[in-house]
Amino acid sequence: MESGRYFGDGLTYLDPSDLKGKLIAIEGTDGVGRSTHIEMIQEWLEVQGYGVVTTGWTRSSLMSKTIEVAKQGNILDRWSFSLLYATDFADRLEHQIIPALRSGFIVLADRYIYTAFARDFVRSGDRAWIRNVFGFALVPDLVCYLRIDVDTLALRVIETKGMNFWESGMDLKLGTDLYDSFKKYQALLIEEFDKMAEEFHFEVVDARKPPEEIQEALRAKIQPMLKNGRQPEAAGATVAETPIPSAGS
Protein backbone atom coordinates (compact mmCIF):
# COMPACT_ATOMS: atom_id res chain seq x y z
CA MET A 1 0.00 0.00 0.00
CA GLU A 2 2.10 2.86 -1.27
CA SER A 3 -0.63 5.31 -0.30
CA GLY A 4 -1.97 3.67 2.85
CA ARG A 5 -4.91 5.55 4.23
CA TYR A 6 -7.53 5.30 6.89
CA PHE A 7 -11.23 4.85 6.32
CA GLY A 8 -12.17 7.82 8.53
CA ASP A 9 -10.66 9.33 11.67
CA GLY A 10 -7.53 7.22 11.71
CA LEU A 11 -4.97 6.18 14.27
CA THR A 12 -3.41 9.57 14.92
CA TYR A 13 -0.37 7.91 16.49
CA LEU A 14 0.37 5.64 13.51
CA ASP A 15 1.47 6.89 10.12
CA PRO A 16 0.06 4.55 7.47
CA SER A 17 2.16 5.90 4.60
CA ASP A 18 5.12 3.53 5.00
CA LEU A 19 3.25 0.25 4.73
CA LYS A 20 4.93 -1.82 2.05
CA GLY A 21 2.61 -4.83 1.91
CA LYS A 22 -0.81 -5.29 0.38
CA LEU A 23 -4.06 -5.64 2.22
CA ILE A 24 -6.63 -7.86 0.55
CA ALA A 25 -10.03 -8.38 2.13
CA ILE A 26 -12.31 -11.26 1.23
CA GLU A 27 -15.88 -10.38 2.08
CA GLY A 28 -19.14 -12.22 1.79
CA THR A 29 -21.81 -13.55 4.05
CA ASP A 30 -21.70 -16.60 6.34
CA GLY A 31 -21.01 -19.94 4.70
CA VAL A 32 -20.09 -18.56 1.32
CA GLY A 33 -16.67 -20.26 1.31
CA ARG A 34 -14.34 -17.44 2.24
CA SER A 35 -11.92 -19.42 4.40
CA THR A 36 -11.49 -22.24 1.89
CA HIS A 37 -10.56 -19.77 -0.81
CA ILE A 38 -8.26 -17.80 1.44
CA GLU A 39 -6.30 -20.98 2.19
CA MET A 40 -5.92 -21.64 -1.52
CA ILE A 41 -4.90 -18.07 -2.27
CA GLN A 42 -2.32 -18.17 0.48
CA GLU A 43 -0.82 -21.34 -0.98
CA TRP A 44 -0.78 -19.83 -4.46
CA LEU A 45 0.92 -16.64 -3.28
CA GLU A 46 3.49 -18.43 -1.15
CA VAL A 47 4.45 -20.64 -4.08
CA GLN A 48 5.16 -17.41 -5.97
CA GLY A 49 7.39 -16.27 -3.12
CA TYR A 50 5.18 -13.77 -1.36
CA GLY A 51 5.00 -13.60 2.42
CA VAL A 52 1.40 -14.03 3.49
CA VAL A 53 -0.37 -13.37 6.77
CA THR A 54 -4.02 -14.23 7.24
CA THR A 55 -6.28 -12.61 9.76
CA GLY A 56 -9.86 -13.46 10.58
CA TRP A 57 -12.85 -12.03 12.35
CA THR A 58 -12.88 -12.58 16.17
CA ARG A 59 -9.42 -14.13 16.09
CA SER A 60 -7.65 -11.52 18.22
CA SER A 61 -5.94 -12.72 21.36
CA LEU A 62 -7.58 -9.92 23.33
CA MET A 63 -11.18 -10.52 22.38
CA SER A 64 -11.80 -14.01 21.02
CA LYS A 65 -12.75 -15.45 24.42
CA THR A 66 -14.87 -12.46 25.38
CA ILE A 67 -16.83 -12.69 22.15
CA GLU A 68 -17.43 -16.40 22.74
CA VAL A 69 -18.80 -15.66 26.20
CA ALA A 70 -20.90 -12.81 24.89
CA LYS A 71 -22.36 -14.98 22.17
CA GLN A 72 -23.54 -17.47 24.75
CA GLY A 73 -26.27 -15.07 25.64
CA ASN A 74 -24.76 -12.05 27.27
CA ILE A 75 -25.14 -9.53 24.48
CA LEU A 76 -28.50 -8.12 23.72
CA ASP A 77 -27.82 -4.64 22.50
CA ARG A 78 -26.61 -3.47 19.18
CA TRP A 79 -23.81 -1.28 20.53
CA SER A 80 -22.05 -3.89 22.65
CA PHE A 81 -22.45 -6.35 19.79
CA SER A 82 -20.74 -4.08 17.29
CA LEU A 83 -18.18 -2.69 19.72
CA LEU A 84 -16.95 -6.14 20.69
CA TYR A 85 -16.15 -6.81 17.05
CA ALA A 86 -14.62 -3.35 16.63
CA THR A 87 -12.31 -4.00 19.56
CA ASP A 88 -11.32 -7.36 18.12
CA PHE A 89 -10.62 -5.71 14.79
CA ALA A 90 -8.58 -2.90 16.35
CA ASP A 91 -6.46 -5.39 18.26
CA ARG A 92 -5.72 -7.36 15.08
CA LEU A 93 -5.15 -4.20 13.07
CA GLU A 94 -2.49 -2.87 15.42
CA HIS A 95 -0.88 -6.14 16.44
CA GLN A 96 -1.12 -8.18 13.22
CA ILE A 97 -2.19 -6.31 10.13
CA ILE A 98 -0.14 -3.11 10.35
CA PRO A 99 3.09 -4.82 11.52
CA ALA A 100 2.74 -7.37 8.70
CA LEU A 101 2.11 -4.67 6.10
CA ARG A 102 5.07 -2.70 7.39
CA SER A 103 7.26 -5.76 6.83
CA GLY A 104 5.98 -6.18 3.30
CA PHE A 105 3.62 -9.11 3.78
CA ILE A 106 0.44 -9.63 1.85
CA VAL A 107 -2.35 -9.67 4.40
CA LEU A 108 -5.42 -11.74 3.57
CA ALA A 109 -8.34 -10.69 5.75
CA ASP A 110 -11.18 -13.15 6.17
CA ARG A 111 -13.99 -10.58 6.50
CA TYR A 112 -13.29 -6.91 7.00
CA ILE A 113 -15.13 -3.83 8.30
CA TYR A 114 -17.89 -4.29 5.72
CA THR A 115 -19.13 -7.36 7.60
CA ALA A 116 -19.51 -5.19 10.69
CA PHE A 117 -21.26 -2.50 8.63
CA ALA A 118 -23.78 -4.97 7.23
CA ARG A 119 -24.51 -6.61 10.57
CA ASP A 120 -24.91 -3.32 12.42
CA PHE A 121 -27.11 -1.86 9.70
CA VAL A 122 -29.40 -4.88 9.71
CA ARG A 123 -29.78 -4.45 13.48
CA SER A 124 -30.17 -0.69 13.61
CA GLY A 125 -31.13 0.77 10.26
CA ASP A 126 -28.37 3.32 10.80
CA ARG A 127 -25.18 3.44 8.75
CA ALA A 128 -23.43 6.50 10.17
CA TRP A 129 -22.42 5.38 13.65
CA ILE A 130 -20.72 2.10 12.77
CA ARG A 131 -18.81 3.69 9.91
CA ASN A 132 -17.52 6.34 12.28
CA VAL A 133 -16.52 3.69 14.78
CA PHE A 134 -14.40 1.90 12.17
CA GLY A 135 -12.81 5.14 11.01
CA PHE A 136 -9.46 3.84 12.27
CA ALA A 137 -9.46 0.94 9.77
CA LEU A 138 -7.09 0.89 6.83
CA VAL A 139 -8.75 1.03 3.44
CA PRO A 140 -7.81 -2.29 1.77
CA ASP A 141 -5.94 -2.36 -1.53
CA LEU A 142 -8.52 -4.81 -2.79
CA VAL A 143 -11.88 -6.09 -1.57
CA CYS A 144 -13.14 -9.29 -3.19
CA TYR A 145 -16.80 -9.92 -2.52
CA LEU A 146 -18.02 -13.50 -2.81
CA ARG A 147 -21.56 -12.93 -3.91
CA ILE A 148 -24.29 -15.53 -3.56
CA ASP A 149 -28.08 -15.59 -3.55
CA VAL A 150 -29.85 -16.60 -0.39
CA ASP A 151 -31.50 -19.75 -1.80
CA THR A 152 -28.23 -21.24 -2.97
CA LEU A 153 -26.63 -20.20 0.30
CA ALA A 154 -29.30 -21.88 2.41
CA LEU A 155 -28.86 -25.19 0.55
CA ARG A 156 -25.09 -25.02 0.80
CA VAL A 157 -25.07 -24.26 4.53
CA ILE A 158 -27.51 -27.07 5.31
CA GLU A 159 -25.36 -29.47 3.29
CA THR A 160 -22.16 -28.49 5.05
CA LYS A 161 -22.06 -27.27 8.62
CA GLY A 162 -25.71 -26.54 9.29
CA MET A 163 -27.35 -23.33 10.45
CA ASN A 164 -26.44 -21.82 13.76
CA PHE A 165 -28.05 -19.27 16.04
CA TRP A 166 -25.98 -16.22 15.15
CA GLU A 167 -25.68 -16.88 11.43
CA SER A 168 -29.45 -17.09 11.44
CA GLY A 169 -29.69 -13.75 13.21
CA MET A 170 -31.94 -15.34 15.80
CA ASP A 171 -31.33 -12.37 18.10
CA LEU A 172 -33.38 -10.31 15.64
CA LYS A 173 -36.40 -12.61 15.87
CA LEU A 174 -37.06 -12.37 12.16
CA GLY A 175 -38.63 -15.79 11.80
CA THR A 176 -40.13 -18.51 13.90
CA ASP A 177 -37.47 -21.14 13.21
CA LEU A 178 -33.82 -21.37 12.28
CA TYR A 179 -34.47 -21.80 8.56
CA ASP A 180 -36.91 -18.90 8.15
CA SER A 181 -34.74 -16.67 10.26
CA PHE A 182 -31.59 -17.65 8.38
CA LYS A 183 -33.13 -16.79 5.05
CA LYS A 184 -34.53 -13.47 6.13
CA TYR A 185 -31.39 -12.42 7.98
CA GLN A 186 -28.99 -13.50 5.25
CA ALA A 187 -31.16 -11.84 2.59
CA LEU A 188 -30.87 -8.57 4.49
CA LEU A 189 -27.11 -8.95 4.83
CA ILE A 190 -26.68 -9.79 1.16
CA GLU A 191 -28.79 -6.79 0.17
CA GLU A 192 -26.55 -4.52 2.22
CA PHE A 193 -23.37 -6.16 0.88
CA ASP A 194 -24.64 -5.57 -2.65
CA LYS A 195 -25.16 -1.88 -1.91
CA MET A 196 -21.71 -1.58 -0.42
CA ALA A 197 -20.22 -3.40 -3.39
CA GLU A 198 -21.16 -0.41 -5.52
CA GLU A 199 -20.39 2.24 -2.96
CA PHE A 200 -16.93 0.91 -2.09
CA HIS A 201 -16.10 -0.65 -5.47
CA PHE A 202 -15.72 -4.26 -4.42
CA GLU A 203 -14.51 -6.78 -6.97
CA VAL A 204 -17.53 -9.06 -7.21
CA VAL A 205 -16.98 -12.78 -7.65
CA ASP A 206 -19.92 -15.08 -8.33
CA ALA A 207 -19.83 -17.58 -5.47
CA ARG A 208 -22.48 -19.85 -6.97
CA LYS A 209 -19.93 -21.25 -9.39
CA PRO A 210 -17.77 -24.33 -8.75
CA PRO A 211 -14.89 -23.72 -6.31
CA GLU A 212 -12.15 -23.91 -8.97
CA GLU A 213 -13.84 -21.22 -11.06
CA ILE A 214 -14.23 -18.98 -8.02
CA GLN A 215 -10.57 -19.47 -7.15
CA GLU A 216 -9.61 -18.68 -10.73
CA ALA A 217 -11.64 -15.48 -10.63
CA LEU A 218 -10.12 -14.43 -7.31
CA ARG A 219 -6.58 -14.98 -8.59
CA ALA A 220 -7.38 -12.93 -11.68
CA LYS A 221 -8.42 -10.03 -9.44
CA ILE A 222 -5.33 -10.30 -7.24
CA GLN A 223 -2.72 -10.87 -9.93
CA PRO A 224 -2.62 -7.29 -11.33
CA MET A 225 -1.89 -5.86 -7.89
CA LEU A 226 1.12 -8.06 -7.41
CA LYS A 227 2.90 -6.83 -10.51
CA ASN A 228 2.77 -3.32 -9.28
CA GLY A 229 6.49 -2.68 -9.04
CA ARG A 230 7.23 -5.16 -6.31
CA GLN A 231 7.55 -8.54 -7.93
CA PRO A 232 11.08 -9.13 -9.21
CA GLU A 233 9.90 -10.65 -12.52
CA ALA A 234 7.78 -7.63 -13.19
CA ALA A 235 10.46 -5.09 -12.37
CA GLY A 236 11.45 -4.51 -15.97
CA ALA A 237 7.95 -4.70 -17.33
CA THR A 238 6.01 -1.64 -18.38
CA VAL A 239 3.44 -2.19 -15.67
CA ALA A 240 6.03 -1.31 -13.03
CA GLU A 241 5.13 2.35 -13.06
CA THR A 242 1.39 2.01 -13.33
CA PRO A 243 -0.64 2.77 -10.24
CA ILE A 244 -2.85 0.19 -8.53
CA PRO A 245 -5.86 -0.28 -10.77
CA SER A 246 -8.97 1.15 -9.23
CA ALA A 247 -11.06 -1.65 -7.80
CA GLY A 248 -14.20 -0.71 -9.72
CA SER A 249 -15.89 -3.52 -11.60
Next chain:
Amino acid sequence: MTPLPLTFDQPHPFPGKLIIVEGIDGSGKSTQLLLLQKWLEAKGFNVFFTEWNSSELVRDTTRRGKKSKALTPTTFSLLHATDFASRLYHNILPPLKAGMLVLADRYVYTAFARDAVRGVSPAWVRKLYNFAIRPDMAFYFKVPIEIAIDRLLKGTRAQLKYYEAGMDLGLSQDLTESFRIFQSRILAEYDKIVDEYGMITMDATKDIEVQQNQMRQVVSEALENYKPKRGTHGKRTLFWRRFNVPRSE
Protein backbone atom coordinates in the same frame (compact mmCIF):
# COMPACT_ATOMS: atom_id res chain seq x y z
CA MET B 1 -34.76 -2.92 13.51
CA THR B 2 -36.01 0.47 14.55
CA PRO B 3 -33.14 2.76 15.45
CA LEU B 4 -33.31 4.43 18.80
CA PRO B 5 -33.73 8.13 18.11
CA LEU B 6 -31.43 8.95 21.02
CA THR B 7 -28.22 10.77 20.46
CA PHE B 8 -25.83 12.48 22.78
CA ASP B 9 -26.56 15.97 21.50
CA GLN B 10 -30.14 16.10 22.71
CA PRO B 11 -31.86 15.69 26.10
CA HIS B 12 -33.30 12.25 26.82
CA PRO B 13 -37.10 11.81 26.95
CA PHE B 14 -37.24 9.50 30.00
CA PRO B 15 -38.96 10.26 33.31
CA GLY B 16 -35.84 9.48 35.36
CA LYS B 17 -32.83 11.73 35.91
CA LEU B 18 -29.20 11.01 35.19
CA ILE B 19 -26.60 12.69 37.40
CA ILE B 20 -22.92 12.09 36.74
CA VAL B 21 -19.63 13.11 38.32
CA GLU B 22 -16.29 13.57 36.63
CA GLY B 23 -12.79 14.46 37.75
CA ILE B 24 -9.31 12.96 37.91
CA ASP B 25 -8.38 10.25 40.40
CA GLY B 26 -8.08 11.84 43.83
CA SER B 27 -10.51 14.66 43.08
CA GLY B 28 -12.96 13.27 45.63
CA LYS B 29 -15.80 12.81 43.14
CA SER B 30 -16.68 9.29 44.31
CA THR B 31 -16.93 10.43 47.93
CA GLN B 32 -19.23 13.26 46.87
CA LEU B 33 -21.41 10.98 44.80
CA LEU B 34 -21.73 8.51 47.66
CA LEU B 35 -22.83 11.29 50.00
CA LEU B 36 -25.31 12.53 47.45
CA GLN B 37 -26.70 9.02 47.13
CA LYS B 38 -27.13 8.75 50.91
CA TRP B 39 -29.01 12.03 50.96
CA LEU B 40 -31.28 11.15 48.03
CA GLU B 41 -32.09 7.76 49.49
CA ALA B 42 -32.85 9.32 52.88
CA LYS B 43 -35.29 11.59 51.06
CA GLY B 44 -37.02 8.48 49.73
CA PHE B 45 -35.88 8.58 46.10
CA ASN B 46 -35.21 5.47 44.08
CA VAL B 47 -31.51 5.68 43.32
CA PHE B 48 -29.44 3.50 41.04
CA PHE B 49 -25.65 3.68 41.04
CA THR B 50 -23.28 2.71 38.23
CA GLU B 51 -19.58 3.23 37.74
CA TRP B 52 -17.09 3.35 34.93
CA ASN B 53 -15.61 0.10 33.64
CA SER B 54 -17.70 -2.27 35.72
CA SER B 55 -19.82 -4.33 33.34
CA GLU B 56 -19.51 -8.07 33.73
CA LEU B 57 -19.06 -8.60 30.04
CA VAL B 58 -15.89 -6.58 29.58
CA ARG B 59 -14.35 -6.29 33.03
CA ASP B 60 -12.31 -9.48 32.77
CA THR B 61 -11.08 -8.63 29.30
CA THR B 62 -9.97 -5.19 30.36
CA ARG B 63 -8.22 -6.67 33.36
CA ARG B 64 -6.48 -9.26 31.23
CA GLY B 65 -5.48 -6.69 28.63
CA LYS B 66 -4.15 -4.38 31.30
CA LYS B 67 -2.22 -7.16 32.97
CA SER B 68 -0.47 -8.26 29.80
CA LYS B 69 -0.03 -4.59 28.83
CA ALA B 70 -1.36 -5.46 25.39
CA LEU B 71 -3.82 -2.58 25.11
CA THR B 72 -3.28 0.09 22.50
CA PRO B 73 -4.92 3.52 22.80
CA THR B 74 -7.62 2.39 20.39
CA THR B 75 -8.40 -0.99 21.95
CA PHE B 76 -8.32 0.67 25.37
CA SER B 77 -10.86 3.17 24.13
CA LEU B 78 -13.07 0.58 22.41
CA LEU B 79 -13.10 -1.73 25.42
CA HIS B 80 -14.31 1.08 27.62
CA ALA B 81 -16.94 1.99 25.05
CA THR B 82 -18.11 -1.63 24.99
CA ASP B 83 -18.31 -1.61 28.77
CA PHE B 84 -20.26 1.62 28.64
CA ALA B 85 -22.67 0.29 25.99
CA SER B 86 -23.33 -2.78 28.06
CA ARG B 87 -23.97 -0.74 31.21
CA LEU B 88 -26.10 1.76 29.33
CA TYR B 89 -28.32 -1.02 28.11
CA HIS B 90 -28.47 -3.02 31.33
CA ASN B 91 -27.96 -0.51 34.15
CA ILE B 92 -28.73 2.99 32.96
CA LEU B 93 -31.63 2.85 30.51
CA PRO B 94 -34.01 0.61 32.50
CA PRO B 95 -33.96 2.70 35.71
CA LEU B 96 -34.19 5.94 33.68
CA LYS B 97 -37.19 4.61 31.83
CA ALA B 98 -38.68 3.49 35.14
CA GLY B 99 -38.36 7.04 36.43
CA MET B 100 -35.49 6.44 38.85
CA LEU B 101 -32.50 8.59 39.64
CA VAL B 102 -29.30 7.22 38.13
CA LEU B 103 -25.96 8.25 39.58
CA ALA B 104 -22.88 7.55 37.48
CA ASP B 105 -19.33 7.71 38.77
CA ARG B 106 -17.54 8.83 35.60
CA TYR B 107 -19.27 9.07 32.26
CA VAL B 108 -18.34 9.50 28.61
CA TYR B 109 -16.31 12.62 29.44
CA THR B 110 -13.76 10.36 31.08
CA ALA B 111 -13.24 8.72 27.72
CA PHE B 112 -13.15 12.07 25.91
CA ALA B 113 -10.38 13.27 28.24
CA ARG B 114 -8.31 10.10 28.71
CA ASP B 115 -8.45 8.81 25.17
CA ALA B 116 -7.48 12.17 23.74
CA VAL B 117 -4.44 12.22 26.02
CA ARG B 118 -3.57 8.67 24.89
CA GLY B 119 -3.51 9.99 21.33
CA VAL B 120 -6.84 8.91 19.95
CA SER B 121 -8.63 11.40 17.70
CA PRO B 122 -10.95 13.54 19.88
CA ALA B 123 -13.51 13.72 17.05
CA TRP B 124 -13.55 9.94 16.75
CA VAL B 125 -14.19 9.34 20.46
CA ARG B 126 -17.10 11.75 20.40
CA LYS B 127 -18.68 9.96 17.45
CA LEU B 128 -18.00 6.63 19.09
CA TYR B 129 -20.08 7.61 22.12
CA ASN B 130 -22.85 9.24 20.14
CA PHE B 131 -25.26 6.57 21.41
CA ALA B 132 -24.84 7.76 25.01
CA ILE B 133 -27.67 9.41 26.93
CA ARG B 134 -27.06 13.03 27.72
CA PRO B 135 -26.96 13.47 31.51
CA ASP B 136 -29.37 15.86 33.21
CA MET B 137 -26.60 17.10 35.50
CA ALA B 138 -22.86 16.72 35.11
CA PHE B 139 -20.52 17.75 37.94
CA TYR B 140 -16.82 18.25 37.37
CA PHE B 141 -14.61 18.15 40.46
CA LYS B 142 -11.71 20.40 39.71
CA VAL B 143 -8.56 19.86 41.72
CA PRO B 144 -4.89 20.83 41.28
CA ILE B 145 -2.69 17.85 40.46
CA GLU B 146 -0.58 18.06 43.63
CA ILE B 147 -3.60 17.83 45.90
CA ALA B 148 -4.87 14.79 43.97
CA ILE B 149 -1.52 13.01 44.28
CA ASP B 150 -1.35 13.88 47.93
CA ARG B 151 -4.80 12.44 48.57
CA LEU B 152 -4.05 9.27 46.65
CA LEU B 153 -0.71 8.57 48.30
CA LYS B 154 -1.92 9.33 51.82
CA GLY B 155 -5.32 7.80 51.41
CA THR B 156 -6.65 4.29 51.26
CA ARG B 157 -5.11 3.70 47.85
CA ALA B 158 -1.48 3.98 48.78
CA GLN B 159 -0.34 2.91 45.34
CA LEU B 160 -0.88 4.40 41.92
CA LYS B 161 -1.90 2.03 39.16
CA TYR B 162 -0.11 1.42 35.87
CA TYR B 163 -2.78 2.59 33.43
CA GLU B 164 -4.17 5.29 35.76
CA ALA B 165 -0.66 6.70 35.83
CA GLY B 166 -0.47 6.52 32.04
CA MET B 167 2.61 4.29 32.26
CA ASP B 168 1.71 2.81 28.87
CA LEU B 169 2.59 6.15 27.31
CA GLY B 170 6.20 5.99 28.46
CA LEU B 171 6.11 9.48 29.95
CA SER B 172 8.40 8.62 32.82
CA GLN B 173 9.91 5.57 34.47
CA ASP B 174 8.74 6.85 37.82
CA LEU B 175 5.13 5.99 38.62
CA THR B 176 4.33 9.16 40.54
CA GLU B 177 6.00 11.37 37.96
CA SER B 178 4.17 9.59 35.15
CA PHE B 179 0.90 10.03 37.04
CA ARG B 180 1.65 13.74 37.45
CA ILE B 181 2.31 14.27 33.74
CA PHE B 182 -0.55 12.08 32.53
CA GLN B 183 -3.18 13.44 34.90
CA SER B 184 -2.07 17.03 34.24
CA ARG B 185 -2.78 16.45 30.57
CA ILE B 186 -6.15 14.98 31.47
CA LEU B 187 -6.89 18.07 33.56
CA ALA B 188 -6.20 20.22 30.52
CA GLU B 189 -8.58 18.09 28.44
CA TYR B 190 -11.26 18.30 31.13
CA ASP B 191 -10.99 22.09 31.06
CA LYS B 192 -11.94 22.05 27.38
CA ILE B 193 -14.72 19.49 27.89
CA VAL B 194 -16.29 21.44 30.78
CA ASP B 195 -16.84 24.38 28.45
CA GLU B 196 -17.87 22.25 25.50
CA TYR B 197 -20.62 20.47 27.44
CA GLY B 198 -21.55 23.04 30.06
CA MET B 199 -20.62 20.95 33.08
CA ILE B 200 -21.02 22.27 36.63
CA THR B 201 -17.56 22.90 38.02
CA MET B 202 -17.01 22.19 41.70
CA ASP B 203 -14.05 23.46 43.67
CA ALA B 204 -12.71 20.12 44.87
CA THR B 205 -10.15 21.72 47.19
CA LYS B 206 -12.88 22.76 49.60
CA ASP B 207 -13.95 20.73 52.64
CA ILE B 208 -16.01 17.64 51.89
CA GLU B 209 -19.15 18.88 53.62
CA VAL B 210 -18.94 22.31 51.98
CA GLN B 211 -18.82 20.72 48.54
CA GLN B 212 -21.60 18.32 49.42
CA ASN B 213 -23.90 21.10 50.63
CA GLN B 214 -23.32 22.96 47.42
CA MET B 215 -23.96 19.85 45.36
CA ARG B 216 -27.18 19.06 47.22
CA GLN B 217 -28.42 22.59 46.65
CA VAL B 218 -27.85 22.36 42.91
CA VAL B 219 -29.47 18.93 42.74
CA SER B 220 -32.53 19.85 44.76
CA GLU B 221 -33.15 22.87 42.52
CA ALA B 222 -32.84 20.66 39.45
CA LEU B 223 -35.20 18.07 40.93
CA GLU B 224 -37.91 20.58 41.78
CA ASN B 225 -40.21 19.35 39.03
CA TYR B 226 -39.11 15.74 39.18
CA LYS B 227 -41.92 13.35 40.08
CA PRO B 228 -40.37 10.23 41.51
CA LYS B 229 -42.06 6.96 40.65
CA ARG B 230 -42.77 4.99 43.76
CA GLY B 231 -43.08 1.25 43.55
CA THR B 232 -44.81 -0.96 46.09
CA HIS B 233 -41.54 -1.29 47.98
CA GLY B 234 -41.13 2.47 47.98
CA LYS B 235 -40.63 3.01 51.66
CA ARG B 236 -38.64 -0.06 52.60
CA THR B 237 -35.05 0.83 53.28
CA LEU B 238 -33.96 -2.76 52.69
CA PHE B 239 -34.87 -2.34 49.05
CA TRP B 240 -32.31 0.41 48.52
CA ARG B 241 -29.55 -1.72 49.97
CA ARG B 242 -29.80 -3.99 46.97
CA PHE B 243 -28.48 -1.24 44.78
CA ASN B 244 -25.38 -0.55 46.80
CA VAL B 245 -22.76 -1.77 44.41
CA PRO B 246 -19.40 -2.58 46.03
CA ARG B 247 -17.05 0.27 45.30
CA SER B 248 -13.71 -0.57 43.78
CA GLU B 249 -11.88 2.50 42.48
